[in-house]
């Protein structure tokens with residue numbers, strides 16, 4: 551598995567913490583920035599990471615901003631992306647099981663590094679349940695295709 555990561559300045563510190571964790575567990579990743587924590591616009595980072603995941607080049611994405619919300623809204627504009635903004639472990643697990651989310655968005659001003667690390671682990675290790683949820687994902691795809 552290879553991960554695409556990115557943050558604006560609001561999520562920069564949490565992204566650095568999670569990069570340390572990914573390195574410790576031997577998970578391959580690429581950081582799409584920001585690389586210095588200077589003020590930047592979260593839609594630019596969201597677009598780069600979301601397109602990298604949607605292309606299939608990366609298996610999952612992790613995005614960070616101050617709240618996790620702005621960067622998730624922007625990422626969800628890219629076709630094929632199901633980005634979930636989470637602040638608890640239950641949601642981080644179930645967005646994989648039920649929504650087949652491919653990007654987890656976290657708020658650097660909302661959650662601490664310990665909770666964020668647990669959420670990232672759950673998000674990366676949990677498989678999509680399929681079954682009755684498959685049809686619902688298909689309906690999301692149809693909305694994207696403008697077929698509904």
Ligand code: RB5
Pocket residue numbers: 558559560561592615616617618619620621
């Ligand atoms: C930046 O100050 C902040 O607005 C951004 O990180 C994010 O929280 C937006 O949703």
